[in-house]
Amino acid sequence: MNQMKANIYTTVEQNRDLIIGINDFIHDNPELGHQEFKAAELLTRTLAEHGFQVEKEVAGLPTAFKATYTSKPGGPVIGLLCEYDALEGLGHGCGHNLQASSITGAAIALRNNLGDLPATIIVFGTPAEETTSGKVPMAEAGLFDGLDAALMMHGGDRTTVDGKSLAINSVDFVFTGKAAHAAVSPEQGISALDAVLLTFNGIEYLREHVRSDVKIHGTITDGGTAPNIVPERAAAKFLIRAADREYLNTVVERVFNVARGAALATGAKLTIHEGKALDNKLNVQRLNDLLLENARQVGAREITPPRQSTGSTDFSTVTHRVPGACLRVSFVPFGVSNHTREWVEAGKSADGHAAVITAAKAIAGTVYDLITMPDVLQEIQEEFKAAKSNKLP
Template sequence: MDGPSEGMYGRLRHECGRRADDLWEVSRTLHGDPELAYEEHRAARLLTGRLQQAGFEIEQGVAGLDTAFLARAGNGPGRCVALLLEYDALPELGHACGHNLIAAAGLGAALALHSVLDETQGTVLAVGTPAEERGGGKVPLAEAGVFDGVDAALMFHPGVHDWSWAPLTAQTQVRVSFYGQAAHPTGDPTRGIDALAALIQLFNTAAVVSRRLPSGSHLQGIVTDGGRVTNVVPAYAEGLFGLRAATSTALDALVADFGKWSEGVAVSTGTTVEVTRLGHGYAHFRDNDVLSDRFSEHIARSGIQLTQPAGGVFLGSSDIGDVSRRVPSIHPFVAILGGEESDHTPAFARAAGSDQGRTVMLAAAEALACTAADVLTDAALSARAWARLREKAAAGL
């Protein structure tokens, strides 16, 4: 086929619309029963239950994650599209990032596609991705090959802007350990080598250097060990730093520079230092504008007009970045609150359970379903999306 007809788009929107009450029930259930990262057992059961009832084949515990799942429908010779469902919540704030809406929209799109598309037109894959807020469940899923053979990975995110794509940075964490020598601060002041003073000097160095970091680069640190008593010079001090940069390559360079600053501080203070990069971190998000532009066209039918992000603005990091390095991916923002607000707040949590949240969720489900149908039935569009991914990868974007 060379793409869906207007009739198919209409059927997809109808299928999402007739499920609106059930999708909102799912969203409200998740909203009222928030579960933290890696603990989303009830959410995973709820979502896989709906998918299994519709005829999807379910695989649970994917990539060694108890609350990750794959739900597959169709297995024909055509392309495969993945709809990404997030469902973890934040401590104390619940669904203050709106993941209940992400899960319900992805669920609705998957069910609508399964109802409308012939199995020979390709495969619909609903991917349950836990722990976006802490740990990044998509990272081990990607490393386990879940997205091998997938032609597009689609999701939306509720927000405070109507943007066609998400300016999300690469991020990682670094632990810095300074080693000095304990002594009594007055009884033997020249013998002591203050590890905490070295760590504080690193904070001061970072504050100065941060002023000239390029756009998208940022670092923030906390003291995780600064000694135990005031009458002993600390022989050990430890800090944890979060580092971000506009691209994964820029992040690697920032980590290397941070290590040099730490070594310089150690030399100047007579301490020794260990700098340890913790885990994988997140890659930067590589938007596929071939597909995000198509999503924007589809959601415009619901009266939502998406624009480009404001230049030089970055909104944090997400594990969708690791998926976007492998397959054409989208991550548009659709506002459920005004731009003067922010997510990760009680106000945003309330909005995620509001009438506006329902409206946005349903519009996103319809647009995701239609965009997925484009990928599955339009070989030329899919080829352009892959070409765009390769082009951005070659340019390091």
């Protein structure tokens, strides 16, 4: 192995206490999206102490940041993205503490070893992944433009790369009917709840006549007040997903039509509130391969091919702008899903700590390769351009 890469790994080991300290602090202080003040403060302070130039509150987001180090101008510009938000009522059930610590560790290791090799490393603190998707306004503000590649890590039940993710739309349907005594004068009422229930039923029929990659899931967010009152107001929230944006747009319109039909059938009024919309991830296989090669080099456990079943992520927005890849690093037993107590508990365990160190080395090693192998970077950019022009996962 190349000496500089070996030195990068050694620096990660030497900073083990610092990196694990960040992990455990963020784990012990879970903060919801856009309120991750303690995490953002710790990360920006640490990066500034290690020679990064820090800009806070980027894209107008109070807990977003950008930290830049240029060893020598003219080289590749590599973005390292980290999340640090927790889940309401659960804490760090998605392992974002692992991300913040390993990415910071990777950045410090690169900072200490690049010497006068031309390169720029930019760490992006990206808030609110679980709620309003901080990467979207950051992308819209142009923060990721000009990167040659963007890398991320995430904890997992196996070590792998994200091969794809689903495009998603979130929508709220609010139906307004007319209240009446449910026994004395039901004929004078219009049930908004009936419209919600018809919407759910209509979607069940729709489900059979869409592509098999489509996923539609909903909850009733308002079902009326009391059974002896015809429900005047009722509402439901749906998430609608598909493998690509173009097809998803057609499905979303059909779901809207189901709700419009329910309104027509019942006489209730419908208001549609469109929530967040994320695109599917664009996949750059060469970059995925490079990440996994590096994970293998540093002895990551449970290495497997990309998952077939997947959710959605705001990182997908970044992958439509620059080549991007996310390394999943195993720290919970195979099959244990995220957003669970098991993930919270594993976040500070010996396995969690090992994953943080492994990820820091693998990410830093990948950046080193991108900086020192211009032909590979070129291949990655060509594959990205091709993926972008056919817009498929």
